[in-house]
Amino acid sequence: METTTSPIKLTAKDFASDQEIKWCPGCGDYSILKQVQTILPEYVSQKENLVFISGIGCSSRFPYYMDTYGMHSIHGRATAVATGVKVANPSLEVWVIGGDGDLMSIGGNHLIHLLRRNPNLKLVMFNNEIYGLTKGQYSPTSHKGLVTKSTPYGSVDEPFNPAELALGAKASFFARTLDRDPKHQQQIFRRVAEHHGTAFVEVYQNCPVFNDDTFALLTEKETKKEHSIYVEHGKPLVFGQTESKGIRLDGLNPVVVDLTAGVSVSDLWIHDETDKTKAFLLARFADIENMPRPFGVFYQENRACFDEELVQQINRTKDQKGRIPLHKILSGDKTWGIV
Amino acid sequence: MSNEHNSHSEKQIEIQDTDSVVVRFSGDSGDGMQLTGMQFTDTTALMGKDISTFPEFPAEIRAPAGTVAGVSGFQIHFGSKEIFTPGDAYDVLVAMNAAALKTDIKRVRKGGTIILNTAGFDTKNLKLAHYPDGANPLEDGTLDEFKVYRIDITRLTKEALKDTGLGMKEIDRCKNMFVLGLLFWMFDKSMEYTITSLQEKFSKKPDLLQANITALKSGWNYGDTTEVFTTRYHIAKATLPPGTYRNISGNQALAIGAIAAAEKAGLQLFLGSYPITPASDILHELSKYKANGVKTFQAEDEIAAICAAIGAAYTGALGMTTTSGPGMSLKTEAIGLATMLELPLLIVDIQRGGPSTGLPTKTEQADLLMAMYGRHGEAPLPVIAAATPADCFDAVYEAIKISIEHMVPVIFLSDGYIANGSEPWRFPTPDQLIPIAPPFSTAHNNTAGNFLPYKRDEKGVRPWVIPGTPGLEHRIGGLEKQHETGNVSYDAQNHELMIKLRAEKVQKIADAIPLLQPDSGKDTGKLCVLGWGSTYGAIKSSLIELREEGVEVSHIHLRHLNPFPKNLGELLQRFDKVLIPEINSGQLLQLIRSKFLTDAVGFNKVQGLPFTTIELKQKIKEVYLT
Numbered sequence: 001m002e003t004t005t006s007p008i009k010l011t012a013k014d015f016a017s018d019q020e021i022k023w024c025p026g027c028g029d030y031s032i033l034k035q036v037q038t039i040l041p042e043y044v045s046q047k048e049n050l051v052f053i054s055g056i057g058c059s060s061r062f063p064y065y066m067d068t069y070g071m072h073s074i075h076g077r078a079t080a081v082a083t084g085v086k087v088a089n090p091s092l093e094v095w096v097i098g099g100d101g102d103l104m105s106i107g108g109n110h111l112i113h114l115l116r117r118n119p120n121l122k123l124v125m126f127n128n129e130i131y132g133l134t135k136g137q138y139s140p141t142s143h144k145g146l147v148t149k150s151t152p153y154g155s156v157d158e159p160f161n162p163a164e165l166a167l168g169a170k171a172s173f174f175a176r177t178l179d180r181d182p183k184h185q186q187q188i189f190r191r192v193a194e195h196h197g198t199a200f201v202e203v204y205q206n207c208p209v210f211n212d213d214t215f216a217l218l219t220e221k222e223t224k225k226e227h228s229i230y231v232e233h234g235k236p237l238v239f240g241q242t243e244s245k246g247i248r249l250d251g252l253n254p255v256v257v258d259l260t261a262g263v264s265v266s267d268l269w270i271h272d273e274t275d276k277t278k279a280f281l282l283a284r285f286a287d288i289e290n291m292p293r294p295f296g297v298f299y300q301e302n303r304a305c306f307d308e309e310l311v312q313q314i315n316r317t318k319d320q321k322g323r324i325p326l327h328k329i330l331s332g333d334k335t336w337g338i339v
Numbered sequence: 340m341s342n343e344h345n346s347h348s349e350k351q352i353e354i355q356d357t358d359s360v361v362v363r364f365s366g367d368s369g370d371g372m373q374l375t376g377m378q379f380t381d382t383t384a385l386m387g388k389d390i391s392t393f394p395e396f397p398a399e400i401r402a403p404a405g406t407v408a409g410v411s412g413f414q415i416h417f418g419s420k421e422i423f424t425p426g427d428a429y430d431v432l433v434a435m436n437a438a439a440l441k442t443d444i445k446r447v448r449k450g451g452t453i454i455l456n457t458a459g460f461d462t463k464n465l466k467l468a469h470y471p472d473g474a475n476p477l478e479d480g481t482l483d484e485f486k487v488y489r490i491d492i493t494r495l496t497k498e499a500l501k502d503t504g505l506g507m508k509e510i511d512r513c514k515n516m517f518v519l520g521l522l523f524w525m526f527d528k529s530m531e532y533t534i535t536s537l538q539e540k541f542s543k544k545p546d547l548l549q550a551n552i553t554a555l556k557s558g559w560n561y562g563d564t565t566e567v568f569t570t571r572y573h574i575a576k577a578t579l580p581p582g583t584y585r586n587i588s589g590n591q592a593l594a595i596g597a598i599a600a601a602e603k604a605g606l607q608l609f610l611g612s613y614p615i616t617p618a619s620d621i622l623h624e625l626s627k628y629k630a631n632g633v634k635t636f637q638a639e640d641e642i643a644a645i646c647a648a649i650g651a652a653y654t655g656a657l658g659m660t661t662t663s664g665p666g667m668s669l670k671t672e673a674i675g676l677a678t679m680l681e682l683p684l685l686i687v688d689i690q691r692g693g694p695s696t697g698l699p700t701k702t703e704q705a706d707l708l709m710a711m712y713g714r715h716g717e718a719p720l721p722v723i724a725a726a727t728p729a730d731c732f733d734a735v736y737e738a739i740k741i742s743i744e745h746m747v748p749v750i751f752l753s754d755g756y757i758a759n760g761s762e763p764w765r766f767p768t769p770d771q772l773i774p775i776a777p778p779f780s781t782a783h784n785n786t787a788g789n790f791l792p793y794k795r796d797e798k799g800v801r802p803w804v805i806p807g808t809p810g811l812e813h814r815i816g817g818l819e820k821q822h823e824t825g826n827v828s829y830d831a832q833n834h835e836l837m838i839k840l841r842a843e844k845v846q847k848i849a850d851a852i853p854l855l856q857p858d859s860g861k862d863t864g865k866l867c868v869l870g871w872g873s874t875y876g877a878i879k880s881s882l883i884e885l886r887e888e889g890v891e892v893s894h895i896h897l898r899h900l901n902p903f904p905k906n907l908g909e910l911l912q913r914f915d916k917v918l919i920p921e922i923n924s925g926q927l928l929q930l931i932r933s934k935f936l937t938d939a940v941g942f943n944k945v946q947g948l949p950f951t952t953i954e955l956k957q958k959i960k961e962v963y964l965t
Contacts, residue, residue: 017814018789019826048809053650056817063814064827069806071653072816073646074676080643084650084658085806087636088609092654092806110646113639310634317629324631326602326769329595332585334532335766336385339581 010047012037017067028179028205029059032126035185036095037066043193050093053082055107057099058133059126059205076107079114079123083306086119090307094121100141101131104160108140115169115198117306122192123200127162130211148210162202163283163298167276172197174279175297178204180219184230184295191297197305218293231282231296236268239292247291254281256290273300353570359418360572361426362522365443366435366459367404368397368411371515376413378519382532383417384586384763389577390417391876392588392761393425393949398616398699405459405467410442419575423727423876423883425760427951431525433518435459435492437468440476452486452570454521456514458493488567492517499557503550513554520558526572530555582765589728589757590617592764593687594624596735598633601657604743604775609651610635611644612661616699617755618689621661641669645686649673652682653815655779655805657739661687664706665696671714676817677748678718678841681793681801683777684748685739689758692947701947702756704872705923710750711901711930717838719845721745722900724752726875729764731757734898740775745848746800752900754922756949757873778803783810792825799844846902855904859883860893863913866963869939871897871927874920877950881959884952890963900927908935918942918962920955 015037023029044050050068054060056075063070069092073081082096103111103125114123130148131137137150141162145154166174173195177188185203192199204215217227229239229247237247238259246268248257257263272278279299285291362379366372373394380392393414402409416426428448434440436459447453460477476482477489496514503510516537523530534552541548562568601608612622612635626635634651638644645660652658662670667688677684690706692698710722721741725734731753742749780802785791790811793801804811813825821828822836857867858875859882870878875896882894895910897903911917911931917939919928925941932939942958944950 046809048807048812051806064816066814068812070814070816071650071680072814072818073649074672074817077642077646077673080638080646081650081653083638083643084609084611084636084647084652085654086650087634087647088607088651088656088658089654089807109639110643113643314629314632314634318632321630324628326599329598329628329631330766330769331583332587332766334381334385335583335585336387337581337583338387338577338579 008045010041010044012041015040015047015067017065019064021065022061023058024209026208027058028128028207029062029126031179031182032059032124032185032203032205033062033065035182035189036124039186039189039193042190044093049091050095051085052095052097053078053085054097055099055102056133057102057131058207059097059099060102062097076102076105077110079103079107079110082121083114083117083119086121087307087310090120090311096121096123098125099132100125100127100129100162101139104162104165105140112165112169115166115171115200118170118172118197118303119307120197120305121199123198124192125162125200125202126205127202128205128207128211129214130207132207132210136210142211161283161286163286164280166200167280167283167299171200171299172303173199173297173300175199175201176204176295177201178215178218178295179206188297191300195300196302227292229292229294231271231294231298233271233273233297236265236270238265238268249281252277252281254285254288254291271296273297276301351569355570355572357418357572357574358420359416359422359426360430360526360574361414361416361428362431362433363412363414363429363443363446364433364518365410365412365439366433366515367438368399368401368409369404370411370435371512372411372413372435375515375519376415378533378536379522380415380761381536381586382523382528383415383526384584385532386528387576388417388419388574389422389579389763390415390586390761391422391425392416393756394759396700403467405436405438405464407438407442407468410439412439412443417574419577421577421579422762423879424949424952427953431522433522435514435518437464437470437476441468441470444476444481447485449484450486452488453482454488454490454518456492457489458491490561490567495557495561496554499553500550503546503553505546505550509547510550513550516551516554517558517561520555520560521562522558524559524562524571525568526574530559579763580765584763584765586761587729587732587764587766588620588759588761589725589731589753590620590689590759591624592729592731593725593735593753593758594621596732597625597657597659597685597739598628598631599732599769599772600736600739600775601633603772604657604739604777606655606657606743606777608633608659609648609656610659610661611638611646611648611651612636613638613641613644613666615641615663615666617691617758618661618663618666618687620758621687621689641666642673645670645673645677648684649677649680649682652677652684653680653806655777655803657683657685657743659685659687661689663689663691663699664693667706667709667713674720674748674750675714675716675718678714678720679817680815681746681841682748683742683746683803685735685742685751686748687735687751687753690752690754698947700755702754702873702949703922703945703947704752704754704874705926705945706752707871707900707923707926708929710752717842719842719901721747721749721845721848721902722752723749723898724872724900725757726872726896726898728757728760728762730875732764732766736772737898740773741848741851743775743777744800744851745798745844746778746803747845747848752872754873780804781808781811789813789824791823793820794823795840795844798847798850799840849902849905852899852902852904854906855895855897855910858894858896860891862893862910864891864893865914866916866918866959867893867895867911867914868959869895869897869911869917869919869927869931871900871921874922874950877952877955878920880952881956884956885959890960892959892963897927900930903934911935911937911939916940916962918959920950920958922949
């Protein structure tokens, strides 16, 4: 997204619609809405060019609360609708909003194809590891064993690892942040806004009603520093209550090391957003016992965007062949006359 | 037919003057029969005959060679009189192997001509075609009623091309050109056009080009010089209305109809589509028009295809999606969304035999009730059907005009028969096309407060305000919306009102539809045949023949299935009887009976095939006489 200068600077409030917000009290969605509205004025001077497209689910009510153009579409299909919007009019700024069920379950097919095509749009996945709007069934990101209404004896369903899935589908950008950390969210949303290509961000979001505290280890003061790690490009992977731990790479194996026991910071893994192999390793942390959960931009690359390549192809063809006049299209190449 | 004798070369050649002929090319899927048929068609059309074609091929790309399942046929009916169907019975059958003969012999007219490739009748081929052990149709009297030419086309082609240096496989693939050359000779046609198109096709493969031309000419010379053939056919030019014509298939006509409508409306055309038989050709055709800014998006599935088209429509493009029955099933939820959003969208269903995967390459008219009712909730939509290949242009143009000007998704029904079939088309000039006016708005419509995206005009149509329009930012969605504001509303009375307003908007389209006139016959009488879609040609031909026999029956044909033209009920009442022939079990019949309480009678066929004139005539007569 280009930063544009404008005589009238918009504020976060300008992006809030007049509709009453109907998420449950304490829902993590409020914070995400607020952070998006907060960063947008830095990037958008003409809000008429902004389009929010969502699917179905609690998070998908998001467009109704934005005073921009928007469409609340159908379950799982926001990515497909948004592709059409962006391809038909690449000058629009398109944000896709969805939940884990919406984007990874019913919309799973469209998600992977969106990522491989890499149109220049933003994709925010609210991951609460549960179906909220339908009142509490396990989702494709729920951990195994989760007891829900549809899994009274615990889920026996292996979940997706969203980061791994995204990178496997050739995402050009993947980042993770969480609802309880507004500052980090804003940082990440800025990166999302600045990325050229499909910017996929997973936001851990607490559902206080159906899956409360599922991310408690990562959000509560007592535990979060031990269980999460904030990665930044060019910086070593350090974490822990007193920043006393780090991650070292032993070949392709990440190992937690104690910085108070003789290991120096210079021995640690330095985060490199452009290294896809390491991005995959970071993605794997969620599935490895005792590894902290990474937050930040895992991976970022600049590669061709579908919407732009299509326009380029059209322009090239126009230059080479010229527009075919309608009368020629109607007549075709072979005609005959009857008098 | 009148016969005359004429001396040609050194042999006696009988020239048969006839006003129409049906030729069927039949062979293995790998024999190139479709290409042969299309070349024969193009040349025939360019020589000023009226034509109607019917390609018929298996669902498998290469079904086991030599089997009945693998038979691919191309039928062309051409003549100097007006032609409305590909014809019931074949005057000439070309059978490249035993399976082809077995499949098609039952439709060769008595006394008709059969040209056999004898190489396709060896023991192996007879066995593959499941002729009983020892049985051989070439020897057992099966062919007694026909004029039969036994030619070893395979060997003759080999002979002709033996010095080309090509491999056996490549040489064998040229035998369809030998057949084409022979048929050109029989029907006194020029090879010029085919040679030109071969030059285009093989411009980078001179050896293949030369081989194909040699095979083509060898076929012609074989007819001209051998003593085998004693008959050539002569058909006068057709007496079509004066004008400039081109040959066109239904899917082609549909594609350029969409381009024309988009251009006339000043909109970018966006097609979201997923490959499916028999609709894929529209995707192929539109993908060629990049230089005109046409955007085609081959989506990951049917659902993404329509959703992307909805997204494009939201931005102010002409959104379009093309599919067939199974794809329609998948798109259904998104069609509901488009109905709820009230955006223009063209949904094309090229019907094929169903349910499920059904008969992918065969024709059927069985999606009418799905188009009418196949959505959850009450979501009526305009439904428009094309009658003939060329009519796909006019019908789709009108469908798009309705969709744009009434802000409503339109379902367009064609079927495999007219999608692949072709006929001469007296194409319009751009200035003959009526204007299309998108209801775009950039004006605020509510001085008292927020912009009202669902405020309607007298036609019940809301304004089309697209993203990028300053000051009119608004949200739309699939949740029920409040009248005018478009805000989410669960209010009971509001929901009923919105259901009513959306339905009324569709009904009001009838004000823009011309009153219905009989296609032929009087507007009152004993019997009218009411048809829709691709049954047009068969009904038309039947009634022409019946009129010659002194039976006066009227033909009413529907393009608008929803809403019906305003005078339909009144028109039907003027007939003692109404007969509705359909390639389904009686779907329009059900609509007509329930809407007008008319005691209409159905005539139904669900065999994956169009009506023949013979069977339709017989039924019409039967109803007429009882």
